[in-house]
Amino acid sequence: MKKLLTTICALVPLIGTVKAQEFTPTQIQQVKQVTELALDSDLSWQLLESLTSEVGPRLPGSENDKKAVEWAKQQFEQLGFDKVWLEPATFPNWRRYRESGTIITPSKQPLHLTALGNSIGTPKEGLTAPVVMFETLDELIAAPKGSLENKIAFVNYRMNRHIDGNGYGPAVRARNTGAIEAAKKGAIAYMMRSVSTSHHRFAHTGNSRYKDGVSKIPNTAIANPDADQIERLLNAGHAVSVNINLQTEDLGEGTSYNVIAEITGSDAPQQYVLIGGHLDSWDLGTGALDDGAGVALTMAAATHIKQIARPKRSIRVVLFAAEELGLWGAKAYFKQHADKLDNIVAAAESDFGADVVYGFESSVSANSLPVVRAIAEQLAPLDIKYVRANNAHGGPDLIPLRQATNAPIFALHQDGTDYFDYHHTADDTLDKVDPDKLKQNTAAYAVFAMMAANAKTTLTGKNP
Numbered sequence: 001m002k003k004l005l006t007t008i009c010a011l012v013p014l015i016g017t018v019k020a021q022e023f024t025p026t027q028i029q030q031v032k033q034v035t036e037l038a039l040d041s042d043l044s045w046q047l048l049e050s051l052t053s054e055v056g057p058r059l060p061g062s063e064n065d066k067k068a069v070e071w072a073k074q075q076f077e078q079l080g081f082d083k084v085w086l087e088p089a090t091f092p093n094w095r096r097y098r099e100s101g102t103i104i105t106p107s108k109q110p111l112h113l114t115a116l117g118n119s120i121g122t123p124k125e126g127l128t129a130p131v132v133m134f135e136t137l138d139e140l141i142a143a144p145k146g147s148l149e150n151k152i153a154f155v156n157y158r159m160n161r162h163i164d165g166n167g168y169g170p171a172v173r174a175r176n177t178g179a180i181e182a183a184k185k186g187a188i189a190y191m192m193r194s195v196s197t198s199h200h201r202f203a204h205t206g207n208s209r210y211k212d213g214v215s216k217i218p219n220t221a222i223a224n225p226d227a228d229q230i231e232r233l234l235n236a237g238h239a240v241s242v243n244i245n246l247q248t249e250d251l252g253e254g255t256s257y258n259v260i261a262e263i264t265g266s267d268a269p270q271q272y273v274l275i276g277g278h279l280d281s282w283d284l285g286t287g288a289l290d291d292g293a294g295v296a297l298t299m300a301a302a303t304h305i306k307q308i309a310r311p312k313r314s315i316r317v318v319l320f321a322a323e324e325l326g327l328w329g330a331k332a333y334f335k336q337h338a339d340k341l342d343n344i345v346a347a348a349e350s351d352f353g354a355d356v357v358y359g360f361e362s363s364v365s366a367n368s369l370p371v372v373r374a375i376a377e378q379l380a381p382l383d384i385k386y387v388r389a390n391n392a393h394g395g396p397d398l399i400p401l402r403q404a405t406n407a408p409i410f411a412l413h414q415d416g417t418d419y420f421d422y423h424h425t426a427d428d429t430l431d432k433v434d435p436d437k438l439k440q441n442t443a444a445y446a447v448f449a450m451m452a453a454n455a456k457t458t459l460t461g462k463n464p
């Protein structure tokens, strides 16, 4: 027993030393320098301003999407990245041309709506039909077959507000498959309360699907105040009919590009930290929060690291294509690199706006946790708490990576309380981004990526 105690006592200082050696004092000094640089620099703001003003909205496959790819490539080159390249991705190319809505009965008034992505159009004059309301998608699913013949199905589910955006998942079900369920019951169009927490009169778009063997019907979301209006009219006992007019087009398969840039590591260049966002956006706003911010802040974070010191492992910024239409760029990237996914020592995508980062979370193996704790310590001065759950999901573009392998995934949780006020609307514009918060985000990504690239221990994913 005494011998065992002596051994343990001898081990304790040793464990302390091992932990300390994950990073040299010089490396810790560099972390402090990169934090200061990022908090001081307005590079991420300049990039975001340029992307959202000089390119604007970036619907996959559009002329602007091409301009965005060219913009990103040029910016990376000018910022002095060691390698810059493009990789193609294909997706279903879709366009929105015009859209409008009107409440016809009981009293004629405007209806603020938007086509959901992938929606077919209506006849030129639109289509007019009575509205049948359901509180949830499940209520629509439970409706008797044929009960919605010549009707417009309306799902009135309201998304709840939360810092981590946990209201989005339950609400988005009605967007993904609502039109399929409505068509199964005979409806001639589908209309939903926007997946939104706002009071403004903008409708929120987003991707939606059809199913083989089920007829395709026009698929639309209406603004929250308009959903309230229809709800009031129906609850007062009125028969409500509306006119929906969507002019859209399915253009078949489109091609865009993931734009990739790397700061090459000095010691293990084949290993890399993957950070990034998605370059595309919806067509209604200018994609400032979703996801111009993620693009700009990860480009800037990698640049700041390079300005301080070359990292041991590479840092790769991946700007994914066609995320909004179904993660097409991400699927292409992780397929293209399928045999080399082990080279990814850490991955994090910023795709949740640009409010402050308040939490840092990993999804890594047990022996990677000392490195994670050391990173968390350096993030603490930025007011970022360490979330110990070790269950990070990363951003949406990391879903194909998580499905393919147990890679080390990280989340820098942004405060999403207000994110769904603007998400996928005409109101997602640069003025919604706070320059100081964007700097804090940039600093957080710079610290995380620098330390993940420099740690003595190579980070590995959770065991399956």
Ligand SMILES: [Zn+2]
Residues within 6 Å of the ligand: 278, 290, 291, 323, 351
């Ligand atoms: Zn996004």
